[in-house]
Amino acid sequence: MMHRESCECSTEGLEIDRVPQTMSVLEKAQWEEYYPLNAIDNRNAGATVEFEIKGHGEDFLDLAQTYVYIKLKITQTNGNDLANDTQTTPVNNFLHSMFNEIDLSLNGKIISPSTNTYPYRAYLETLLSYRPDTLKKSIKASNLWVKDEGGKMDAGNPHEDDKTDAAYNESLRARHNLIAGSKEVELFDRLHLDMFQQKNYLVNGVDVRLRFNRASTPFCLFGTADGKIKIYSMILFVRKVGPMPGIINRANALLNSSTAKYPLRRVEVKSFAIPAGTRSKITDNVFAGQLPKRVFLGMVLNTAFNGSIGTNPFNFQHFNCTKVEISLNGETQNTRPFEPDFADNFYLRSYISLYQALGRIGEDWAPAIGYKEYGDGFTLWGYDFTPDQNAQSFEKFHLIKTGNMRIELQFSAALANTINCIVYGEFDNVLEINKQREVSVDY
Numbered sequence: 001m002m003h004r005e006s007c008e009c010s011t012e013g014l015e016i017d018r019v020p021q022t023m024s025v026l027e028k029a030q031w032e033e034y035y036p037l038n039a040i041d042n043r044n045a046g047a048t049v050e051f052e053i054k055g056h057g058e059d060f061l062d063l064a065q066t067y068v069y070i071k072l073k074i075t076q077t078n079g080n081d082l083a084n085d086t087q088t089t090p091v092n093n094f095l096h097s098m099f100n101e102i103d104l105s106l107n108g109k110i111i112s113p114s115t116n117t118y119p120y121r122a123y124l125e126t127l128l129s130y131r132p133d134t135l136k137k138s139i140k141a142s143n144l145w146v147k148d149e150g151g152k153m154d155a156g157n158p159h160e161d162d163k164t165d166a167a168y169n170e171s172l173r174a175r176h177n178l179i180a181g182s183k184e185v186e187l188f189d190r191l192h193l194d195m196f197q198q199k200n201y202l203v204n205g206v207d208v209r210l211r212f213n214r215a216s217t218p219f220c221l222f223g224t225a226d227g228k229i230k231i232y233s234m235i236l237f238v239r240k241v242g243p244m245p246g247i248i249n250r251a252n253a254l255l256n257s258s259t260a261k262y263p264l265r266r267v268e269v270k271s272f273a274i275p276a277g278t279r280s281k282i283t284d285n286v287f288a289g290q291l292p293k294r295v296f297l298g299m300v301l302n303t304a305f306n307g308s309i310g311t312n313p314f315n316f317q318h319f320n321c322t323k324v325e326i327s328l329n330g331e332t333q334n335t336r337p338f339e340p341d342f343a344d345n346f347y348l349r350s351y352i353s354l355y356q357a358l359g360r361i362g363e364d365w366a367p368a369i370g371y372k373e374y375g376d377g378f379t380l381w382g383y384d385f386t387p388d389q390n391a392q393s394f395e396k397f398h399l400i401k402t403g404n405m406r407i408e409l410q411f412s413a414a415l416a417n418t419i420n421c422i423v424y425g426e427f428d429n430v431l432e433i434n435k436q437r438e439v440s441v442d443y
Helices: 118-129 132-143 170-182 245-257 302-306 348-358
Strands: 026-034 048-053 060-076 099-106 185-189 208-214 227-243 260-274 280-283 288-290 294-301 321-328 380-384 402-411 419-433 439-441
Touching: 026 048, 026 060, 048 227, 060 170, 099 118, 118 132, 118 260, 118 419, 132 185, 227 245, 245 260, 294 302, 294 321, 294 348, 302 419, 348 380, 402 419
Parallel strands: none
Antiparallel strands: 026 227, 048 208, 060 185, 060 227, 099 208, 260 419, 280 402, 288 402, 294 380, 294 419, 321 402, 419 439
């Protein structure tokens, strides 16, 4: 018997008259190497490295499969190799932490935000997007990612081998061992940029320009003595695809009456300072105009945010926060704000907010953040503002809202130091390119 509203179906095992479809729209594809337009400057802090990919010819670009390769070593400030007893060590996610901003322009139009928070975007997306095993294997090899241990975020002696000592930091030791003695290191990864995280091919005739802005050495190196990063080579491996002639003709015909469209999960990471002595802080217009569909926020020391050789820029501390509330146009997501009590280890709602915002409640994997270490360097709050709680989906857009986003924070005691609140926001947007290869965005 069948339910009266049910339909019959088959099983794949009986589809014995079918063969797989054939992908026939691409004639060729290959990775091409691009080298910097300028000589790499290892002497000046804040130096830039620029690449340009000319859009001539009929090849399209697969930006989602485009990678940057870096070969480098870390030396003493004077250029000599690191001594055996040095404590200089790269911070986590080193490939991306070396650059405070990566500017992307298409045919001269800059489409990336100028916020100098690229390391935080890359860190949060890596921490919250991969299974723990993946982080320990391929991501470690490609990015120099070794997740810091909760409670040991600022423990800075990689030579301490007594596990009972407060200075022992296994993660720091692992990263240090990879660069000890100024060994050369290879890094290889995709970029955390909106256009590089969507799948549509970039049409021909569009010049791509990337400018990598180096972060300060105290931001991306950790220890008690300053060091120096010497980049030997930096190569952009660009994936080019050649559509069949008929597909190219079809694309050109489309552009006669319409535009090439690139749906984006646009990300903007903002930061605002909270002065020492503050017990409560209300910040309006964190995002104004288009409002985000999802937000993650955390707090770090202002000295770490600006770069300090003895502090970890990714040490997201709780600072005895007792209230977190976000409102959009005066309406709150939760009828009751987050009211954690970190002194007595009662912060479950705050902890679970990460899983809720990631759509991982009840899933068989989750971010590599345990409950205890959440309060010891991984204190992050997540908000999914979509009605169906499905902000993580790449398959659909949600209704766009505009207005003002407000954040209210309270602390159990006056802040001993100035801190920075890091706010990661996601938006639904579209980039379009017309027949004349003019680029426009709706944000």
